[in-house]
Every structure is written in C-alpha cells, then in structure tokens.
Amino acid sequence: MGFVTQRMCSILVTFFLIFFSCLCVANSEQYHSNNLKLRKQSQVTSCNVYEGTWVFDNSYPLYNSSNCPKLRKEFDCQKYGRPDSLYLKYRWQPKQCDIPRFDGPDFLRRFKGKNIMYVGDSISYNQMQSLVCLLHAAVPDSNITAVKGSLYYNTTFQDYGVSIILFESHYLVDIEVEAIGRVLKLDSMKNGNIWKDMDVLVFTNWLWWYRRGPKQPWDYIEDGGKVLKDMDRMDAFRKALKTWGRWVDTYVDPGKTKVLFQGINPTHYDGIDWNNPRAINCTNETTPLNGSTYPKGLPEAEYVVRDALSTIKKPVHFFDIATLSQLRKDAHPGHYNYDKGLDCTHWCLAGLPDTWNQLLYIALTN
Numbered sequence: 001m002g003f004v005t006q007r008m009c010s011i012l013v014t015f016f017l018i019f020f021s022c023l024c025v026a027n028s029e030q031y032h033s034n035n036l037k038l039r040k041q042s043q044v045t046s047c048n049v050y051e052g053t054w055v056f057d058n059s060y061p062l063y064n065s066s067n068c069p070k071l072r073k074e075f076d077c078q079k080y081g082r083p084d085s086l087y088l089k090y091r092w093q094p095k096q097c098d099i100p101r102f103d104g105p106d107f108l109r110r111f112k113g114k115n116i117m118y119v120g121d122s123i124s125y126n127q128m129q130s131l132v133c134l135l136h137a138a139v140p141d142s143n144i145t146a147v148k149g150s151l152y153y154n155t156t157f158q159d160y161g162v163s164i165i166l167f168e169s170h171y172l173v174d175i176e177v178e179a180i181g182r183v184l185k186l187d188s189m190k191n192g193n194i195w196k197d198m199d200v201l202v203f204t205n206w207l208w209w210y211r212r213g214p215k216q217p218w219d220y221i222e223d224g225g226k227v228l229k230d231m232d233r234m235d236a237f238r239k240a241l242k243t244w245g246r247w248v249d250t251y252v253d254p255g256k257t258k259v260l261f262q263g264i265n266p267t268h269y270d271g272i273d274w275n276n277p278r279a280i281n282c283t284n285e286t287t288p289l290n291g292s293t294y295p296k297g298l299p300e301a302e303y304v305v306r307d308a309l310s311t312i313k314k315p316v317h318f319f320d321i322a323t324l325s326q327l328r329k330d331a332h333p334g335h336y337n338y339d340k341g342l343d344c345t346h347w348c349l350a351g352l353p354d355t356w357n358q359l360l361y362i363a364l365t366n
C-alpha cells in the first residue's frame with residue numbers, strides 16, 4: 001500500500017508539476033503579450049505626438065490634388081505653377097513613437113453616421129478640404145454630395161454617412177448689425193446652438209483679430225455691456241476664448257461631442273523668424289526646418305489659447321500643431337495661386353493640413 005501511495009503521489013506530483021509549469025508558462029506568455037500590447041498602446045497614448053521632426057518620405061503625398069473634389073483655387077499650388085515638389089514629400093515623425101498612417105476606409109467606418117465640423121476661419125477651410133481629399137483618395141468611386149447652406153458647407157460621403165462640415169466663424173463670438181453699426185460681441189456666441197449637436201468639433205481661431213481698416217468686418221466692440229470703438233486685440237481674443245470656454249462647460253455633452261481646439265496657425269512673412277535673413281517671405285523656401293524647435297519661439301497668442309483651455313472643466317483636446325507647422329516654411333502657396341498674390345498664411349494641398357488630419361485621426365481614435 002505504501003508503494004502504491006508513493007507511486008500515486010509521484011504521479012500526482014509530476015502531474016501538478018507539469019500542470020503548474022504549463023500554467024506558469026501560459027501565464028507568463030500572456031503576461032508578456034499583454035505587457036507588449038500595453039507598452040505599444042501607452043507609447044502612442046503617453047507619447048507627445050506633436051513633438052518631433054519632418055523626415056523625407058518618398059511615399060508621400062497621400063493624394064494627387066488634381067483629383068480632389070472642389071479644391072479651392074487658393075490651395076492648389078501645383079495647378080498654379082509651383083515648380084518644386086520636394087515639399088510634398090515630408091512625413092511628420094514624433095520623437096517618442098511612430099504614428100499610424102492616415103487610414104481613410106477605417107476613418108469612414110469609425111465615423112459612420114457622424115457629423116465632423118471644423119469651426120473657424122479660412123484655415124478651417126484649408127483643413128476641411130484636406131480631409132475631404134484624403135477620404136476621397138481612399139474611396140474614389142463613392143458618392144459625395146456637397147451642400148453650401150447659408151451657415152455652413154456640408155460634404156457627405158453618402159455611402160458611409162460621414163459628413164465633413166465647415167462652419168466659417170472669424171471670431172467664434174458674434175457680430176451683430178445694430179443701429180450704430182456692426183458690433184463684435186465678446187460675450188455672445190449664438191452659433192453654439194448649432195455646434196453642440198455635432199459629434200466632433202475642431203476649432204481654429206486667430207487670423208482675424210488684428211485686422212483693421214476696410215478688412216475689419218465690425219465697427220464697434222462690446223465687452224461686458226460696454227460698447228467701445230476698439231480695445232487691445234489680444235485682450236479681446238482672450239475674452240472671446242473665455243466666452244467659448246463657458247459655452248463648452250455649459251452646453252457640450254462630452255458623451256456625444258469630442259471637442260478639439262487647434263493651436264495658432266503660424267505665418268511666414270519674415271525670414272529672420274527662421275534664421276534666414278535673406279528671405280523676404282516664404283516664396284523661395286523649398287524644405288522644412290531641421291530639428292524640432294522654431295528659432296522665433298511660439299506666437300504670443302498661443303499662450304493665450306493655452307491659458308484659456310487650462311480653465312475649462314470639460315474635456316477639450318488641445319490640438320497642438322503650432323510648432324510642427326512653424327517648421328514648414330516651405331509648405332505655403334507663396335505666389336503660386338490663382339491671382340499670384342502672396343500667401344504665406346494658408347497651406348498647399350496636398351501638404352501640411354494632411355498631417356493635421358492624420359493627427360486628428362489619432363486624437364479621435366486613441
């Protein structure tokens with residue numbers, strides 16, 4: 001009996017040894033692969049994708065602009081004679097991680113039935129057209145409808161139910177015509193009633209705040225019930241952003257709507273800013289700056305935006321594209337547009353806004 005017990009025992013011990021060691025191996029393998037997955041995920045989630053450098057990549061651009069539906073003539077640099085094409089061949093490389101390439105079919109699947117709205121000035125227009133070009137390049141045969149209403153411009157990929165919308169708003173806050181003239185109202189944002197029903201909102205603002213003379217679309221400015229002829233423009237911008245922040249905290253439902261606010265759009269009108277005193281403007285620039293910092297540093301308005309966002313309680317993603325865009329002194333139309341006027345403010349398409357939308361895709365899917 002002693003013998004049998006011993007034998008049984010040793011079989012049992014062997015069995016348990018094998019069983020547990022298998023369990024252990026399995027566990028450690030699972031642990032290992034979970035760990036890897038976690039590491040990869042946290043690499044993109046904890047990585048600052050807005051910090052990095054531009055690298056040459058011959059697989060770019062992501063589309064041929066001559067195929068883009070309804071591309072605005074301000075952005076179609078190749079069509080208007082831009083002789084160089086190296087500027088089309090740069091990919092954004094974050095310092096701490098790799099980012100996925102823009103995946104149009106995946107984007108359309110994920111955002112089925114959704115309204116994605118860009119709110120802002122012509123930079124929003126630039127960016128909206130980039131996304132339409134990117135998605136169209138992914139599904140060139142799908143049915144697109146474009147409807148220009150009085151308030152916004154709605155492009156829909158009918159087969160996917162995805163709408164890409166531009167809402168032009170130069171100041172975010174309202175301009176109203178009153179007896180004394182056109183009044184810019186720093187405390188009023190009525191269009192928010194339309195914005196709050198969207199699924200994704202990407203805000204851009206800044207370009208119009210320093211306009212004066214005939215290009216200024218208002219006569220008076222109203223601040224806290226007082227009507228003024230003018231005021232410090234940076235203060236006015238700060239107050240408008242405060243109004244915007246209050247709107248987010250009061251009306252946005254974070255369960256429905258994802259809100260992003262874009263950093264300041266840089267311009268390139270003085271080569272001293274990028275250590276090239278010979279450059280009067282952006283026209284002769286054909287390559288990005290090396291490295292990941294811009295000699296002049298960030299525009300002052302960028303700090304105003306950051307301050308405003310830091311006081312908002314609801315989740316808002318700071319879409320931090322200022323520095324990576326500053327490095328692209330080569331990516332503006334320059335004189336290569338329909339009227340040969342100088343433009344070192346907007347961006348050629350294909351081009352930089354495609355990277356913004358690639359980063360938008362990452363911000364929305366992570």
Ligand SMILES: *[C@@H]1O[C@H](CO)[C@@H](O)[C@H](O)[C@H]1NC(C)=O
Nearest residue numbers: 061063064065066067078085
């Ligand atoms: C873009 O498409 C146009 C028209 O089909 C063509 O003439 C041009 O060569 C294409 N450009 C590139 C870079 O492939």
Ligand SMILES: *[C@@H]1O[C@H](CO)[C@@H](O)[C@H](O)[C@H]1NC(C)=O
Nearest residue numbers: 142143144145156157158159
């Ligand atoms: C495209 O979609 C519109 C609106 O749904 C529809 O009227 C039209 O017939 C469609 N065209 C094609 C070619 O499917």
Ligand SMILES: *[C@@H]1O[C@H](CO)[C@@H](O)[C@H](O)[C@H]1NC(C)=O
Nearest residue numbers: 115145147154155156163165
């Ligand atoms: C845009 O157009 C599509 C298709 O007509 C529609 O379903 C969607 O609601 C529109 N979006 C807005 C914000 O009007």
Ligand SMILES: *[C@@H]1O[C@H](CO)[C@@H](O)[C@H](O)[C@H]1NC(C)=O
Nearest residue numbers: 278279280281282283284342
């Ligand atoms: C921009 O720079 C180019 C090249 O230096 C020059 O020929 C052009 O006149 C400049 N344009 C303006 C409006 O200053």
Ligand SMILES: *[C@@H]1O[C@H](CO)[C@@H](O)[C@H](O)[C@H]1NC(C)=O
Nearest residue numbers: 083278279280281283284285
């Ligand atoms: C800009 O480029 C044009 C055409 O290549 C050239 O004639 C001109 O000298 C350049 N200007 C400067 C300031 O580099």
Ligand SMILES: *[C@@H]1O[C@H](CO)[C@@H](O)[C@H](O)[C@H]1NC(C)=O
Nearest residue numbers: 054055056287288289290291
């Ligand atoms: C930028 O980097 C490239 C590639 O490393 C190099 O060929 C080029 O000379 C650099 N340009 C400047 C202005 O440092």
